[in-house]
Each structure stands twice: as structure tokens, then as C-alpha cells.
Amino acid sequence: MFRRIVLGLVLSVPGLALAQPAPRAPSDYRETAAVLEHYPDVPGVRLDSPAFRASDPTLTNQEAVLDFLTALAGDSHKVRLGSIGRSIQGRDIPVLYLTAEGLDDPVAIGKLGRPVVWLIGQQHGNEPAGGEAMLALASALAKGELAPLLDRVSVVIVPRANVDGAANDRRVLASGADPNRNHLLLSEPEIAALHRAMRSLPPDVVFDHHEFSVAWRWLEKFGGLQASDVMILEATNPIIPTALTDIEHELYRPAIEKAIKAHGLAPHDYVTTGVDPADKRVSLGGTGADIARNTFGLRGAVSYLIETRGVGIGLQSYQRRVATHYLLAKAVLETTAADPAGLLKRLAEARKAATADRSDLIVSYKEGERHIELPLIDPQIGAAKPTKVRLVDSRDIRPVAVRARPLGYLVVRDGDAVAERLALNEVGGCRAPKAVSLPVEAYAVTRLAARTNRESINPEQTLRAEVKATTIDVPAGALYVPMAQPAAGIVAAALEPDSSASYLGAGVVALGAGESEAPIYRVMSGTAAPCRLP
Numbered sequence: 001m002f003r004r005i006v007l008g009l010v011l012s013v014p015g016l017a018l019a020q021p022a023p024r025a026p027s028d029y030r031e032t033a034a035v036l037e038h039y040p041d042v043p044g045v046r047l048d049s050p051a052f053r054a055s056d057p058t059l060t061n062q063e064a065v066l067d068f069l070t071a072l073a074g075d076s077h078k079v080r081l082g083s084i085g086r087s088i089q090g091r092d093i094p095v096l097y098l099t100a101e102g103l104d105d106p107v108a109i110g111k112l113g114r115p116v117v118w119l120i121g122q123q124h125g126n127e128p129a130g131g132e133a134m135l136a137l138a139s140a141l142a143k144g145e146l147a148p149l150l151d152r153v154s155v156v157i158v159p160r161a162n163v164d165g166a167a168n169d170r171r172v173l174a175s176g177a178d179p180n181r182n183h184l185l186l187s188e189p190e191i192a193a194l195h196r197a198m199r200s201l202p203p204d205v206v207f208d209h210h211e212f213s214v215a216w217r218w219l220e221k222f223g224g225l226q227a228s229d230v231m232i233l234e235a236t237n238p239i240i241p242t243a244l245t246d247i248e249h250e251l252y253r254p255a256i257e258k259a260i261k262a263h264g265l266a267p268h269d270y271v272t273t274g275v276d277p278a279d280k281r282v283s284l285g286g287t288g289a290d291i292a293r294n295t296f297g298l299r300g301a302v303s304y305l306i307e308t309r310g311v312g313i314g315l316q317s318y319q320r321r322v323a324t325h326y327l328l329a330k331a332v333l334e335t336t337a338a339d340p341a342g343l344l345k346r347l348a349e350a351r352k353a354a355t356a357d358r359s360d361l362i363v364s365y366k367e368g369e370r371h372i373e374l375p376l377i378d379p380q381i382g383a384a385k386p387t388k389v390r391l392v393d394s395r396d397i398r399p400v401a402v403r404a405r406p407l408g409y410l411v412v413r414d415g416d417a418v419a420e421r422l423a424l425n426e427v428g429g430c431r432a433p434k435a436v437s438l439p440v441e442a443y444a445v446t447r448l449a450a451r452t453n454r455e456s457i458n459p460e461q462t463l464r465a466e467v468k469a470t471t472i473d474v475p476a477g478a479l480y481v482p483m484a485q486p487a488a489g490i491v492a493a494a495l496e497p498d499s500s501a502s503y504l505g506a507g508v509v510a511l512g513a514g515e516s517e518a519p520i521y522r523v524m525s526g527t528a529a530p531c532r533l534p
């Protein structure tokens with residue numbers, strides 16, 4: 001019934017890879033007229049946003065975003081404009097709460113009992129179409145065609161999660177970190193701010209809006225441009241219960257595809273390809289627990305990555321790109337609004353299934369590979385150039401090594417830092433009320449040389465661990481994090497030392513230079529739990 005949690009990954013780690021400034025993506029690749037002919041404006045879509053107020057679309061700057069949102073909140077009682085915080089360079093990160101009642105208190109919005117949909121734009125600063133579409137969508141919800149949906153759905157929009165990146169046309173944050181690989185570690189102020197806002201109004205559905213490169217390695221490796229208008233992928237971490245993935249596959253994906261195909265737009269699964277020009281394989285987006293798409297899935301929300309055809313081509317085909325995000329988000333909201341009670345019931349069942357899961361954790365695995373035909377387009381004449389490629393499939397996980405799932409984890413050092421981060425991802429813990437001697441499993445860990453590779457979907461692991469049974473003296477106040485909770489996958493991903501998103505590997509939990517036993521222990525028997533969740 002369940003697949004298992006992926007801990008160990010073939011490729012490698014977030015926290016340590018963050019400090020380097022990333023190279024800018026190649027920009028302003030000029031598509032030929034013959035190619036552009038295939039990507040005309042989408043007719044019949046009203047996009048009320050700053051970019052489309054002039055005859056030729058323009059990039060919207062931070063000031064224009066704030067002016068637009070302020071005016072919108074002034075015009076419509078359904079919109080409340082807030083801020084989740086400030087970026088490293090001091091820019092405000094706006095958030096919009098959209099409800100029929102015009103509530104701005106997240107707790108009061110939660111009490112409405114409607115599904116809560118979070119829409120995130122522009123985590124990557126050089127992917128503007130998703131951010132622009134969020135503005136048009138907010139307008140349509142506030143005073144346009146989508147306003148009636150607010151009787152059945154509550155919507156939260158963060159149009160630009162990476163305001164500094166947007167201002168500087170860079171993928172990454174001002175720190176150089178990739179925001180989309182920071183959703184477990186939460187070391188970056190922008191991403192921690194996003195999760196603080198989500199903590200007070202947890203999502204039932206999250207769509208994360210990006211853009212993908214059109215030319216780049218596709219041209220280099222395969223001699224073609226990416227042809228699809230939009231790439232789509234649900235959370236693909238195998239601990240996620242099938243009950244949740246079924247909602248995505250049965251309800252959302254068909255509705256999204258139908259909506260955009262009706263406008264002549266072509267969807268595809270999200271794929272990427274590695275840096276080595278000789279490696280002609282293509283990978284489905286990976287299983288890393290720290291990728292937004294997967295983190296939100298591990299929390300028990302319907303979670304998707306959406307990418308339009310846009311990185312590196314400036315504002316070419318911009319109306320089409322923004323319209324694609326708009327139409328897709330519209331379909332998401334309509335699908336959610338069609339049967340809110342039914343959706344919430346299925347989500348509750350999926351979260352219950354995650355809580356009750358006792359299956360093994362996957363320590364290492366191989367991904368299945370198969371051939372697919374990738375829709376590319378000839379860069380000169382614009383003719384279709386379907387290309388047979390080998391796909392590494394993150395939906396097809398084949399475990400190599402597994403480890404029994406514990407009842408919970410004891411963290412005897414740096415418990416505050418761990419508890420604080422986990423709480424932002426809807427994970428609860430408790431404190432041992434008194435010192436006690438407990439049977440546990442300890443980890444013997446070995447540190448591996450860290451390799452950094454910005455483009456890795458799953459960053460390189462830095463630790464290897466082996467477990468052995470022992471008895472330890474647990475100090476009073478030690479943190480205990482049980483696995484019997486809906487976000488169990490977050491717990492294992494953060495606390496198993498050899499996970500790709502490991503808090504020990506990233507230094508949230510310190511490991512001394514000569515130390516080989518981790519200050520994190522596995523509680524394997526029910527009677528040994530030192531405390532229970534309230």
C-alpha cells in the first residue's frame with residue numbers, strides 16, 4: 001500500500017552547497033521567427049497585470065508589484081495585502097490573503113473550513129512569468145472572473161518568493177542559495193519567512209510556479225529547443241502515501257491538462273538534464289525532500305511544480321507564458337472548488353495513512369530508466385523534432401538498502417534548532433520530562449567529502465551511517481520527535497543522518513571533528529518513548 005521513505009540519494013547536499021554564487025543562466029537566446037510562430041499569444045485570456053498595460057509587455061519591477069497589489073487591496077474587500085517578511089537586500093515580500101469575507105487573520109481563515117490553496121511565484125528570480133501570472137490571478141479573484149470561487153476556496157498568493165532574484169534577474173537568492181532547495185533546512189530568511197506564514201495557515205494544495213530553459217543543454221546535447229509550453233510534476237518522494245498521489249493523478253493532473261489543451265497549449269512531465277554533455281539521459285524532477293514540491297507533499301498537501309517555457313529567452317512569447325500559468329492556476333482553483341468537502345476528506349485520509357505507516361525507510365536506491373520521446377523543436381526551421389531519450393524516472397524507485405522505521409527520534413543536542421525548523425513544516429515534538437536510561441539505536445557516522453553541484457536535483461550526501469542497538473542516558477529536556485504524525489517523511493528526511501536533507505549533514509545538529517556517534521538516536525520500541533505529543 002505504501003512505498004517507502006527515501007533517505008539516501010545517489011547524488012547530494014543542500015546546506016553545504018549554498019554559499020557559492022551560481023552562474024547566471026544564459027540569457028536572451030534569440031528564437032527564429034519560424035520557432036516563435038509556434039508560440040503566439042493565447043487569445044481570450046484577460047491578464048490584468050502591470051506587464052500587459054503597455055502594448056509590448058515589460059518586466060514588472062518591485063515598486064510596480066507593490067503599487068499594483070496596494071491598489072487591488074484598495075479596490076476589493078476580498079483581498080488583504082500583507083508581508084511575510086523582508087529579503088536579504090531589504091525588499092518586502094508581499095502576500096495576499098483572498099477570501100469571500102476579506103479576512104486577514106490566518107487563524108480565522110483556517111476556521112472557515114475551506115480548502116487552503118497556496119500559490120507561489122518566482123522562487124527563481126529569472127523566471128518572471130509565474131510571478132506575473134500571480135498578479136493577474138489575484139486581480140481575477142479580487143474583482144474578475146474567478147471571484148465566485150472564493151465562496152468555496154481560500155487562496156494565499158506569494159507572487160514573488162525571491163524578490164532580490166527578481167530585481168537582479170538571477171535564479172538564486174542574494175545569498176547565492178537556491179531557494180527551491182531550502183525548504184527543510186530553512187536557513188535562508190526568505191524561505192523561513194514563507195514557512196512561518198504557512199505555519200499559521202497550513203496548505204491543503206500548493207502550486208509552485210517556475211520556468212524552464214528553452215535552449216541551454218537541450219540545444220547542446222540534442223540539437224533542439226524544448227517544445228512543450230509547460231512542464232508539470234507532482235511531489236515524487238516515495239514516502240508520500242499513494243492516497244495523496246492518487247488525488248494528484250486522478251483529480252488535478254487531468255483537470256489541468258484538459259484546461260490548457262483547450263487553449264492549444266502542450267504539457268509534459270517536468271524533466272531536466274545534467275551538466276555533463278556526454279550524459280544524454282534526461283531525469284524526471286528528483287526525490288529530494290528539501291525541494292519545495294516534495295516538502296509540501298511530505299507535509300500532506302497536494303503539491304505540484306509548474307514550469308513554463310521561458311528561461312533564457314527574455315520576454316519572447318511572454319503573454320503565452322503568463323497565460324499558461326494563469327489558466328493552469330485557474331484550473332487548480334476550479335478543481336479545488338468543485339468538491340471542497342470531498343477533497344478535504346481525501347486529504348485527511350492521506351494524512352492518516354502517513355501517520356500509520358510502519359514500512360521501512362529507504363537508505364539507498366536506484367531509479368528505473370526507460371525511453372521516452374522528448375518533444376523538441378528545430379532551432380532554425382521550427383519543425384517538430386521528437387527525440388528519443390533515456391529517462392531516469394523518480395516515480396520508479398528501486399530500493400538497494402533499507403532501514404527499519406523507528407517509532408521516533410531522540411535529539412540530545414541542538415534540540416531547539418531542530419524543533420524550531422521542524423515546527424515550520426508541521427512537525428511536532430515533545431521534551432523528556434526527566435533524565436532516563438533508554439534502549440535505542442545509535443548511529444555510527446562517517447563523513448564523506450562533500451561535492452557541490454548547483455544543478456543536482458538531489459544534492460550529494462555527506463554522511464554515511466550504520467545503526468547499532470545500545471542503551472543511553474537521555475538528559476531531561478531532550479527532544480523526542482515521534483514518527484506517528486502526518487509529516488513523518490519530513491522527520492525522517494531531517495533526522496536520518498544519511499538523508500540528502502540531513503540536519504546532521506547540514507550542521508543544524510553539530511557533529512564534532514573526531515566524533516563518530518551522532519547525537520540523534522532511534523527509539524524502536526513503544527515503551528521506550530520518553531514523552532508523547534500533546
Ligand SMILES: [Zn+2]
Nearest residue numbers: 124127210211
Ligand atoms: Zn525555477
